[in-house]
Amino acid sequence: MTELWANPLTWADVDPLRHPFELDDDARKELAGLVAPLLPDADAAAEGRWRSLYPVTEFLADRYGRWARAWNWSVGEGDIDGGVVEAWCCASHSVTTKEATAPLVVAALLEWRDWLEDLAERFSALAPAAPSAGSSVDPWHWERACTRLVTVVADRTQAESGWYGHCMQVLGWFLAYNGFDEERAQEIVKTAVGGRFASWIAPDVTVVAAVSAGFAGTIGGSR
Structure with missing residues (x-):
């Protein structure tokens, strides 16, 4: 089932x-x-x-x-x-x-x-523009997107029991929306979160910043 x-x-x-x-x-x-x-x-x-x-x-x-x-x-x-x-x-x-x-x-x-x-509307608004030939997406775009998505999911789930599971899922969905395959998206999200989220605890600014920086850094500006 x-x-x-x-x-x-x-x-x-x-x-x-x-x-x-x-x-x-x-x-x-x-x-x-x-x-x-x-x-x-x-x-x-x-x-x-x-x-x-x-x-x-x-x-x-x-x-x-x-x-x-x-x-x-x-x-x-x-x-x-x-x-x-x-x-x-x-x-x-x-x-x-x-x-x-x-x-x-x-x-x-x-x-x-x-x-x-x-979420679909947010993904569209947060999606980075396609980079020009020979360049890559500015990591700031990925970092900003992660920060905003983590924040909105924490708010909508009220950061209650198990909230981080859906948060990680939403981050993976955002990557899929932007052309990443599912396995790679899961790897990026797992690495970025790194066990920093917990039930009943809304992530503070420092935690969100660390996760978002890791999210952008793991992507590395490439697909």
């Missing part, structure tokens, strides 16, 4: 340009109606926790794409640790009656989608 987890998602999986998505009010109501029968009873959710939501996650991913697997990636210790979604807490607390819970699922999905679209 790890295929339903959010952590392995790549930028290709979640890039809004590759996966068009839009729900008007009628479509939201329709989706809630489709989700409701898949939801567990409140007692089952408390017992089976996030596993009881597998049918919902499978349905959303099949319908909209792999990016939808993270619909319940809530802040802190929810169904999946260290996310950005606030509309949903976790199966043991958010699941009540099917009629009341289904709209929460839709709201959480939309919140996750909004975050992906926000």
Whole structure:
């Protein structure tokens, strides 16, 4: 069932340009109606926790794409640790009656989608211009991008439990957006972070600066 987890998602999986998505009010109501029968009873959710939501996650991913697997990636210790979604807490607390819970699922999905679209806009704004022939990207561009992305992810996750996992994922997505292959992107991010992030602790200016400098330095201005 790890295929339903959010952590392995790549930028290709979640890039809004590759996966068009839009729900008007009628479509939201329709989706809630489709989700409701898949939801567990409140007692089952408390017992089976996030596993009881597998049918919902499978349905959303099949319908909209792999990016939808993270619909319940809530802040802190929810169904999946260290996310950005606030509309949903976790199966043991958010699941009540099917009629009341289904709209929460839709709201959480939309919140996750909004975050992906926000990231795409940030990536576009932060992407360095293509260097001229014989030159390389000024490391300052990579350093600035890392600083801003770490800051926004720490804010959106509230730097709660496991927040740094998604932060590192977002940095990898940014590199993928800029043409780095996934394996190389993961190496760069892991080297740059170097174990400096921790749960429940928002990185201070010194830590962010060190990570950002390492990010730019590891890239080395080349691809």
